[in-house]
Amino acid sequence: MVNGAGGVIIEDVVREHHGRMMAALIKRLGDFDLAEESLQDALETAIERWPFEGVPENPAGWLVTVARRRAIDRIRRDQSRRSKYEQILHDPVLHGEPAGVDPADVVSEIPESIPDERLRLIFTCCHPSLNLHAQVALALRTLCGLTTREIARAFVVPEPTMAQRITRAKRKISGAGIPFVVPGTEELEERLDGVLRVIYLVFNEGHTATEGDDLVRQQLCDEAIRLGRMLAELMPDEPEALGLLALMLLNDARTSARLDADGESIPLDEQDRNLWDQAKIAEGVMLMRRVLRLGQMGQYGLQGAIAALHAEAESYELTDWAQIVRLYGFLMQVAPSPIVELNRAIAIAQSGDATAGLALIDDLIAGEELRDYYLLDAARGDLLRRSGRADEARQSFQRAMEKTHNQAAQRFIQRRIREVTG
């Protein structure tokens, strides 16, 4: 799209401020498409001018101001848009401004600071009347400034499909009248849950996806963390917003230790902890301290706390398993699931009570929900292996083999079988 030194700066500004610029424009113009088109116009103007005139003092403010004026130009030119956007033409700031003046000439006199409307944009993109895929795509497009092609690649969907998804979502926002507001206190908690879910879904898609190339997946993790940071900055007293950011940072900190040279995943107890990203861990732990001070622990805060205990432990064995058992117990109350119960069982076994841990896993295997879930048998095998009960361990691993078709998982279980057969 751009070249030369000015181009690099423009790209940086766009990446860093895309959400803020879009939010300000949508607030002003009341329309996603018009905001996007006029921001694009402003970028083209910047590409023409910045290399010669220098980069303005407040590049994002410059772009928003030029974009707003370009939007007015578009409305004035396009009769079919006039009725729809009549209100914008009466914008007190722009009212009476002569047509035909190049907006970029006026703008240097107005060093505008952009009002931060990102929180509205976050809640609009994650409105529960949009389906989850649409929410995710829209958030990445408007808040993070990812291109449709990038989003399509990240989710392994054909580009036209993704483009259609985004168009349909934007059309629903304007057609159905989804408001550009932060929900009131009554609804806030429920709506915030939806926002957190979208961000965590983006992160997990990057963190655990089996399809797509690694680079794209790391980009998704980075974008989710960016979104999480945005939310934590805009809602600094919201423990779950802080907890989610902490959780993502602490999980992401382990990325370079998670795969071996052949791309096989390395379980937590075998990871080289020197490869963990200490800066991310420090930030995650600091955020968790803030969550604890706020005194409310939701599902993300609890998961963040567990991740922090793992991150700070010297080794798998020296982890504070007793505390992790307690936290999984709370998590079972807030967001119960068989997976949480499985993790609690593993923690109970690690904290010293292998019998109780095994009994819990056996209950889960006997239950309906996870009967065909290979990780239960794999976890059972692992506990038996650690207790030195090799024969029983092998039987569990063999059952796990039968329950999965995932080749990476099969290779991993094969390795365990060899270890206990040895």
Added chain:
Amino acid sequence: MRYMLVIYGNDEDWTQRPAEELAPVIAEHESFGEALRNAGKLVASEALYPSSTATTVRMKDGEPLLTDGPYLESKEQIGGFYLIEAADLDEALEWGKRLASFEDTVSVWPVINME
């Protein structure tokens, strides 16, 4: 903006129900309609007979062809609607949730502004 709150439910003739079953539902609708009217939000509302009483008209080779019944056969059919004014989807959804609390399934459908 205008929104249509479309009520979906079992395709049955409510008017044939015994009075003691009918009365509480009618009371719910009356107070819902009253609340909308008091807020100045009600444009129109109607309840429909079961879909077996509908007649569907299709054009076939330039001639209208009549079939007995609704356009789509289904156990669940439109039972009625409220046409309301609301500032935005969130407000319309609030009314929709209130209606669904006694009617079970409601679609909140934006209406195109033709002005």
